Amino acid sequence: MTRYGPMYGPDITFLGVDRCDLTDPASFEGADVVILGAPFDGGTSHRPGARFGPMAMRQACYLAHDGSRPSLALRVDGLKDIRVLDAGDVECFSGDLETSIRDIEAAVHTIAASGAIPVVLGGDHSIALPDARGVARHHGFGRVSMIHFDAHADTGEIEFGHLYGHGQPMRRLIESGAIRGDRFLQIGLRGYWPGPEVLSWMAAQHMRSYEMTEIVHRGLTECLTEAFAIALDDCDGIFLSVDIDVCDPGHAPGTGTPEPGGLSARELLDSVRRICYELPVVGLEVVEVAPPYDHADITALLGNRVVLEALSAIARRRSGDPWDPRRPLLDGR
Numbered sequence: 614m615t616r617y618g619p620m621y622g623p624d625i626t627f628l629g630v631d632r633c634d635l636t637d638p639a640s641f642e643g644a645d646v647v648i649l650g651a652p653f654d655g656g657t658s659h660r661p662g663a664r665f666g667p668m669a670m671r672q673a674c675y676l677a678h679d680g681s682r683p684s685l686a687l688r689v690d691g692l693k694d695i696r697v698l699d700a701g702d703v704e705c706f707s708g709d710l711e712t713s714i715r716d717i718e719a720a721v722h723t724i725a726a727s728g729a730i731p732v733v734l735g736g737d738h739s740i741a742l743p744d745a746r747g748v749a750r751h752h753g754f755g756r757v758s759m760i761h762f763d764a765h766a767d768t769g770e771i772e773f774g775h776l777y778g779h780g781q782p783m784r785r786l787i788e789s790g791a792i793r794g795d796r797f798l799q800i801g802l803r804g805y806w807p808g809p810e811v812l813s814w815m816a817a818q819h820m821r822s823y824e825m826t827e828i829v830h831r832g833l834t835e836c837l838t839e840a841f842a843i844a845l846d847d848c849d850g851i852f853l854s855v856d857i858d859v860c861d862p863g864h865a866p867g868t869g870t871p872e873p874g875g876l877s878a879r880e881l882l883d884s885v886r887r888i889c890y891e892l893p894v895v896g897l898e899v900v901e902v903a904p905p906y907d908h909a910d911i912t913a914l915l916g917n918r919v920v921l922e923a924l925s926a927i928a929r930r931r932s933g934d935p936w937d938p939r940r941p942l943l944d945g946r
């Protein structure tokens with residue numbers, strides 16, 4: 614695997630955290646989290662551009678890039694209270710999907726095997742296959758549950774004559790045995806794909822998919838609580854996959870395959886916070902942020918905050934200090 618820092622744009626790390634080098638194990642020894650860029654968008658079925666996602670998410674913020682972000686809600690610093698490093702980007706040539714998948718999986722596995730949580734910045738959703746399989750290679754095939762936020766099921770069989778692409782990673786993960794179908798939780802699906810054939814394959818795998826109508830009628834909180842119970846049953850860790858298009862295009866316009874009627878930015882952030890605070894997350898990815906279609910950095914900022922929310926919640930979980938969401942920030946009476 615070759616790596617030369619960020620593939621595109623300035624040589625920066627996520628909000629100024631320290632960098633590390635995956636070819637030098639001493640540089641990330643003892644890290645709690647290692648951020649990795651996977652600037653690959655050769656698996657898109659429609660508009661490309663997510664190759665610029667890692668660059669955009671690393672820098673989208675109006676505060677100083679000083680490697681510190683104290684969370685008002687969680688009262689921890691997700692970049693300082695735990696050790697967070699940035700390993701730069703895996704070198705991905707967009708025209709070479711199989712080599713990119715191989716190299717991303719090796720990098721993710723290296724991070725997981727060191728004991729750190731890999732946080733992968735995509736890239737299109739093709740990278741879910743190497744991301745989750747790289748984590749499962751360390752924790753055990755079938756031992757990691759998947760919580761997958763997306764407008765799309767990503768369980769296609771063959772698209773444009775190919776086994777790999779951003780519409781099929783979840784099927785490949787289940788087929789490979791890395792993730793069990795009955796520990797696969799999907800949140801936020803909607804729209805007009807896939808059709809009945811793919812849905813029956815998903816049903817046969819015992820997947821649990823929460824379409825937006827169910828979420829609206831039962832409430833997101835109840836659906837998540839139910840999904841958590843399934844995810845925690847007979848597993849050793851959770852992989853969290855966030856496709857930014859789970860949010861409504863009004864909240865995340867900068868993405869390749871936008872689908873109207875999704876979650877709000879607030880709902881996604883609250884969900885990510887709950888997952889990373891309440892569950893043993895062993896890996897996560899934020900994918901499909903495509904800056905060429907963004908407006909006013911709305912989507913890049915949301916991707917950045919999804920990562921920060923996850924890191925803050927992981928820090929709070931590891932602090933051992935219970936968190937009460939009803940506690941006021943300040944009450945001067």
Ligand SMILES: [Mn+2]
Pocket residue numbers: 738763764765856858859870901
């Ligand atoms: Mn999607």
